[in-house]
Amino acid sequence: MREQPYRWGIIATGNIAAHLAKALSQAEGAELLAVASRRRESADEFADAWDIPRRYGSYADLIQDPDVDIVYVATPHPFHHENVIGALHAGKHVLCEKPLTLNAAQAAECATLAGEHGLFLMEAIWMRFMPAIARLRDVVADGVIGKVGEIRADFCIDVPFDPDHRLYSPKLGGGALLDLAIYPISLSTMLLGQPDAVSGQAEIGRTGVDESNQLTLSFADGAQAHLTSSVRQHKPRTARIIGSKGWIDVPDFVRSESLVIHAAGTERRLEIPARGIGYVHEIDEVHRCLGAGLIESPVLTLDETVATLQAMDELRRSWGVVYPGE
Ligand SMILES: NC(=O)c1ccc[n+]([C@@H]2O[C@H](COP(=O)([O-])OP(=O)(O)OC[C@H]3O[C@@H](n4cnc5c(N)ncnc54)[C@H](OP(=O)(O)O)[C@@H]3O)[C@@H](O)[C@H]2O)c1
Numbered sequence: 001m002r003e004q005p006y007r008w009g010i011i012a013t014g015n016i017a018a019h020l021a022k023a024l025s026q027a028e029g030a031e032l033l034a035v036a037s038r039r040r041e042s043a044d045e046f047a048d049a050w051d052i053p054r055r056y057g058s059y060a061d062l063i064q065d066p067d068v069d070i071v072y073v074a075t076p077h078p079f080h081h082e083n084v085i086g087a088l089h090a091g092k093h094v095l096c097e098k099p100l101t102l103n104a105a106q107a108a109e110c111a112t113l114a115g116e117h118g119l120f121l122m123e124a125i126w127m128r129f130m131p132a133i134a135r136l137r138d139v140v141a142d143g144v145i146g147k148v149g150e151i152r153a154d155f156c157i158d159v160p161f162d163p164d165h166r167l168y169s170p171k172l173g174g175g176a177l178l179d180l181a182i183y184p185i186s187l188s189t190m191l192l193g194q195p196d197a198v199s200g201q202a203e204i205g206r207t208g209v210d211e212s213n214q215l216t217l218s219f220a221d222g223a224q225a226h227l228t229s230s231v232r233q234h235k236p237r238t239a240r241i242i243g244s245k246g247w248i249d250v251p252d253f254v255r256s257e258s259l260v261i262h263a264a265g266t267e268r269r270l271e272i273p274a275r276g277i278g279y280v281h282e283i284d285e286v287h288r289c290l291g292a293g294l295i296e297s298p299v300l301t302l303d304e305t306v307a308t309l310q311a312m313d314e315l316r317r318s319w320g321v322v323y324p325g326e
Helices: 015-026 040-050 059-063 077-089 104-117 131-141 176-192 280-291 302-319
Strands: 006-011 030-036 054-056 070-073 093-096 121-123 148-156 197-204 210-218 224-230 239-243 246-250 258-263 266-271
Touching: 006 015, 006 059, 006 280, 015 030, 015 040, 015 280, 030 040, 030 059, 040 054, 054 059, 059 077, 070 077, 077 093, 077 104, 093 280, 104 121, 104 302, 121 280, 121 302, 131 176, 131 239, 131 246, 131 258, 148 176, 176 210, 176 224, 176 239, 176 302, 197 302, 210 302
Parallel strands: 006 030, 006 070, 030 054, 070 093, 093 121, 148 224
Antiparallel strands: 148 239, 197 210, 210 224, 239 246, 246 258, 258 266
8 A cells, every 4th residue: 555545536526426435535545636527616516525625617627637646537428538538648547437438449549548658547347346246256267156158137227218317318328238238248248258249139219329228148158148228127136147057146236245156056145245335446446556557457457348348339330329429
């Protein structure tokens, strides 16, 4: 642990920004130094709520603050690309909300720039850093359930229709694929690597984005992942990892704190609590990587982020979902 805390700046003051502000207050070695909003009043309100010394009425001003080490990008997806590129050009390390960008081309540009500048960049898929998910990876790698042949996982929430809501508006990158499916896809690629083929059906809603989707990821060794996501439907959020010698259920896998292992004729439940509100673990990973001189996380590489966006580009192409400006 270095003596000085890492100084963070948050871009945007919405829902997830507040979660990260709380997590930063629970993390070791972090100081939340600054926040920026498009409106100075929102920045002031957020800064007062979270006791943040510096507040800015524009994202550009925060990015230029010489004392900020790490910028956390918490805007809707279509703005991630511009925000990340701006922060990297200003010499900041970046943790950016998921998806890193709207499409693979934008993500690859960010990854290249981070590499050229020797700066850390990671997509904030906090699930990947939860202790229960880290344990899941180890249990599967240890062969406890044999060879994984099938993954089933659903991330479906029911959000009342509003064409201006982030999840429905094409201008704000709406749709279930980019916002929700990214979690079960990430769980699958964590365990099985990149798929050979992806296919899927979507229900396209009135605003032209996918409100629900069903995906199949096919892997070279014959394994398959069957995944669904929706902004119009509630479903249980237990992921099931099925192997040749048993299976593992991961209750509420996006924010999991337990695993239920069915193997060798027995059922074993492991309780694996997260620290604080869970987002602490992705913050720890940023600090760990910076402390080790790494510019990307080996747990969630930029190659994986770009490959997942390529798969999502392909799915959107097959559904005819295009975002403004693409
Ligand atoms: N990791 C997670 O668990 C998780 C959960 C939810 C969302 N997310 C991700 O976080 C990002 C933000 O989601 P959110 O739920 O926090 O959204 P949100 O509550 O709508 O907040 C988004 C914020 O972005 C800023 N913004 C900039 N341009 C905007 C525009 N044209 N319209 C609306 N807002 C704009 C606004 O902050 P200012 O007004 O202060 O500029 C706004 O408060 C998304 O990419 C999403 O995928 C992650």
